[in-house]
């Protein structure tokens with residue numbers, strides 16, 4: 001059984017539906033990617049899975065358990081971790097306090113903070129630093145660390161590498177691979193760096209105009225000469 005099963009999911013804002021009857025699945029211990037042009041509805045799709053945007057039809061199951069109608073917080077308790085695009089951390093709080101806000105709110109054991117510090121040593125070094133003064137990459141690590149405190153079965157990452165310096169991108173990708181190898185499923189919305197990320201992806205779903213048009217595995221997709229023009233409007237440089 002796949003870890004995540006999305007069936008015929010529809011959602012939108014106001015009078016407009018943005019995603020139209022999307023179905024796909026993602027497995028544990030592997031990386032599944034969603035890729036597509038700006039405005040395709042990728043963020044809306046993952047926010048609907050996470051319970052941040054209400055579904056208007058269809059279903060989402062995690063480990064066979066339906067999550068439909070549950071608020072985001074309840075989904076998080078059941079193992080669905082979501083790190084939004086905007087690296088939202090509490091800028092006025094220290095690194096450590098950001099993490100403690102989550103452990104207190106979700107009544108988690110305090111040693112979970114040490115667990116995520118092991119994965120992100122730079123955050124441990126900077127535990128007393130105000131988060132607003134971290135670099136973009138460090139803020140992204142803190143946002144991911146906050147999601148990991150719940151020990152999610154599935155971690156959704158919305159464009160985690162966008163806007164980061166190449167060296168930081170490399171180390172973040174390595175850290176995400178460590179998370180995947182620990183058995184966590186990763187659902188990754190890709191915006192930048194496809195030539196680095198796609199080879200790591202078991203399944204890739206190509207989204208356009210609120211629908212999934214194609215499924216492939218990452219290496220297959222990179223080898224497809226039409227892919228870059230079709231979905232990114234540019235040629236993908238080889239890694």
Ligand SMILES: Nc1ncnc2c1ncn2[C@@H]1O[C@H](COP(=O)(O)OP(=O)(O)OP(=O)(O)O)[C@@H](O)[C@H]1O
Pocket residue numbers: 013018036037038039040041042043044045191
């Ligand atoms: N809160 C909102 N209210 C109204 N419309 C929205 C809202 N968020 C997104 N949209 C619209 O939904 C459509 C899909 O946006 P979405 O952010 O899901 O796409 P995306 O594929 O993630 O794009 P990008 O790669 O640019 O982030 C766009 O037309 C966008 O303007």
